Amino acid sequence: MQLIRKSVLHSETVFVDGEVDAPTPLKMVGAAAVIKNPWHGRGYVADLxxxxxLLGPQxxxxxxxxxxxEIGSGEAVEAFGKSAVVGLDGELEHASALIHTLHFGNIYRGAVGAKSYLAFTNTRGPANAPISIPMMDKNDEGRRSHYLTLQFSIPDAPAADELVIVLGASTGGRPHHRIGDRYTDLKELGHDVKNPAAV
Incomplete structure (x- = not known):
């Protein structure tokens, strides 16, 4: 049986932000797969x-x-993220299950040459629910210029017994970023920049 009911590719290019031309057009892309929730109708499943x-790598x-x-190459991807929306008859754990695993994330991470973890959202909703893909720099979690969110929806998905699984990518950061980065804040606050996890 076909795994994916439908795929949706959402692409947008930002030429002007805040009435100021972008130095370089910013392209953001979201790719979504609508599938039947494999745990739907089975009650509580202890082992997902x-x-x-089976499904994560596919x-x-x-x-x-x-x-x-859509973007052209893995090298052109600068920021990335992931998302999942489970239909109303599913558990939030079902939305989390297929994206919060190295069986899913490492394939994309390897294809774009990334080191960072994938920023994420996992939500429950009806058809046409908002799909939000938070993104960050693929190699530097503290680079705030690449903190972006792509939003779109699919009019007929997810059905109550479906999941929408999504990856997102951006070819750059916000067009006019000017809020510094996390490392500047750490220095100003007197924290160890080399060990930000200690904060």
Missing amino acids: SPEIR LSRHLTDLILG
Whole structure:
């Protein structure tokens, strides 16, 4: 049986932000797969790992191919993120399950040459629910210029028994970023820049 009911590729290019031309057009892309929730109708399932291992890599490869086909190459991706929306009959854990795993994330991370973890959202909603993909620099979590969010929706998804699994990418940061980065704040506050986790 076909895993994916439909794919959706959302692409937008920002030329002007705040009435000021962008130095370089910013392209943001979201690739979504609408699938039947594999745990729907089964009651409480204690072990989600069989479906995670089976479906996660397939979905990641499909969505990664869509992203790279639209942007052109993994090198052109500067920021990235992921999202999942489970239909109203599912658990939030179902939305989390297929995206919060290295079986899913590492395929995309490898394809774009990234070191960072993927920023994420996991939510429950009806058809046409907002899909928000938070993004950050693929190699530097503290680089605030690349903190972005792409939003779109799919009019007929998720159905109550479906999941929407999403990857996002950006070719740059915000057009006129000027709030500094996390490391500047750490220095100003007297914290160890080399060990920000200690804060």
